[in-house]
Amino acid sequence: xxxxxxxxxxxxxxxxKRRRLKRTFICILGAVAIFFIYLNCNQKLNLDRANxxxxxxxKPQWEDPGPYxxxxxxxxxxxxxxxxxxxxxxPFLVLMVPVAPSDVAARDTIRKTWGNEKLVLGQPVETLFxxxxxxxxxxxxxxxxxxxxxxxxxxxxxxxxxxxxxxxTIKTMVMLEWLATHCAEASYTIxxxxxxxxxxxxxxxxxxxxxxxxxxYMTGCVxxxxxxxxxxxxxxxxxxxxxxxxxxxxxxxxMAYVMSLDLPSKILVAAPHxxxxxxxxxxxxxxxxxxxxxxxNPPESTMFIVDPTHPLSSCSLxxxxxxxxxxxxxxxxxxERSRQPDAKC
Ligand SMILES: *[C@@H]1O[C@H](CO)[C@@H](O)[C@H](O)[C@H]1NC(C)=O
Numbered sequence: 001x002x003x004x005x006x007x008x009x010x011x012x013x014x015x016x017k018r019r020r021l022k023r024t025f026i027c028i029l030g031a032v033a034i035f036f037i038y039l040n041c042n043q044k045l046n047l048d049r050a051n052x053x054x055x056x057x058x059k060p061q062w063e064d065p066g067p068y069x070x071x072x073x074x075x076x077x078x079x080x081x082x083x084x085x086x087x088x089x090x091p092f093l094v095l096m097v098p099v100a101p102s103d104v105a106a107r108d109t110i111r112k113t114w115g116n117e118k119l120v121l122g123q124p125v126e127t128l129f130x131x132x133x134x135x136x137x138x139x140x141x142x143x144x145x146x147x148x149x150x151x152x153x154x155x156x157x158x159x160x161x162x163x164x165x166x167x168x169t170i171k172t173m174v175m176l177e178w179l180a181t182h183c184a185e186a187s188y189t190i191x192x193x194x195x196x197x198x199x200x201x202x203x204x205x206x207x208x209x210x211x212x213x214x215x216x217y218m219t220g221c222v223x224x225x226x227x228x229x230x231x232x233x234x235x236x237x238x239x240x241x242x243x244x245x246x247x248x249x250x251x252x253x254x255m256a257y258v259m260s261l262d263l264p265s266k267i268l269v270a271a272p273h274x275x276x277x278x279x280x281x282x283x284x285x286x287x288x289x290x291x292x293x294x295x296x297n298p299p300e301s302t303m304f305i306v307d308p309t310h311p312l313s314s315c316s317l318x319x320x321x322x323x324x325x326x327x328x329x330x331x332x333x334x335x336e337r338s339r340q341p342d343a344k345c
Pocket of ligand 1: 071160161162163164166167170
C-alpha cells in the first residue's frame with residue numbers, strides 16, 4: 001500500500017467519524033429540544049392548574065405533610081361555633097369532646113350523662129363537641145344533619161379540616177385555638193374522648209383543691225417514659241428519621257387530659273416551632289417540653305384509668321375521674337352507678 005492510499009483511507013475513515021458525530025449531535029439536540037418542549041408544556045399545565053385552583057378551593061397549594069405529620073398549622077376556619085359557651089358565660093370547667101361527625105349516638109349519650117352536669121360543687125361546667133368536616137359520599141347530608149343537631153343543642157364546634165383518625169392532631173390544635181380565643185377567662189378544660197366515663201364531681205374537687213396549680217397545669221394519665229415505637233407494623237410507628245430520640249417527652253394520654261386555660265395560647269406559640277406529628281398527645285408533650293413545662297401526676301393513680309378491668313367496682317367508680325369504657329351502654333350504666341352515694345371501699 002502506498003502512502004497516498006493510506007492517506008485516502010484515513011480521509012474516508014475521518015469522514016465517516018465526522019458523519020457519525022454529526023448524527024449523534026443532531027440526536028442529542030433533538031432530545032434536548034423535546035425535553036424543553038415537554039418541560040414547557042408541563043409548566044403551562046401547572047399554571048393552568050394553579051389558575052383553576054381558586055375555583056375549587058380558595059387555599060393556596062400546600063406542601064404534602066407526608067405520612068407521619070399532619071397539615072398543621074394552616075389557616076383552618078370554624079364553620080360552626082354558635083355556642084354561647086365562654087362567649088356569654090364564664091364556666092369554671094369546659095369539657096371538650098373530640099368526636100367523629102357521624103357519632104351522634106355518643107354525643108347524645110354524653111348529653112344525657114356526664115355532659116349534662118352543669119353546676120357541680122357550685123361551679124359552672126359546660127360541654128362542647130369538636131369535629132372537622134365529614135368525608136365520604138354522603139358528606140353533604142351528614143353536614144346538613146350536623147346543622148340540625150347544632151340548632152337543637154348549640155354545642156358543636158366545627159372546623160373546616162377533613163375529619164379523620166389520622167388528623168386527630170389537627171382536631172386538638174384547632175380545639176386549643178378555639179379555647180385560646182374564647183375561654184381564656186375560664187379556669188380549666190378537660191379534653192376527653194367520647195368513650196370515656198367522666199366523674200365530673202371528682203374532677204371539680206381536684207381542680208378546687210388548693211394544691212392544684214392554677215397555671216401551667218396539665219394532668220391525666222401521664223406517660224413519663226413513652227418509647228418512640230420503631231416497629232413498622234405498629235399503628236404508632238415512627239421512623240428515627242422523623243423522631244431521632246428513643247422516647248417522647250412526658251405527656252398525659254389522649255383519653256383525658258386536664259389543662260389550666262392559660263396553656264392553650266402558650267402551646268399555640270410553641271406549635272409552629274415543632275412539626276406536628278399525627279400522635280396528638282405525644283405532640284402536646286413535645287410542645288410542653290419546648291415551653292420548658294412538664295405535666296403533673298394526679299394525686300391518686302386511681303383517678304385516670306386507661307386500661308381497666310371491667311366491671312369496675314363501686315369503690316373504684318367512686319374514686320375515678322376518667323376511665324375507658326367499651327360501649328356507650330357500659331358508660332351509661334357506670335355513670336348511673338357513680339352517682340349513687342353508697343360506694344363502699
Ligand atoms: C387532613 O386534613 C387536611 C386538611 O383538611 C386534608 O388535606 C387531609 O387530606 C386530611 N388527611 C386525612 C388523612 O384525612
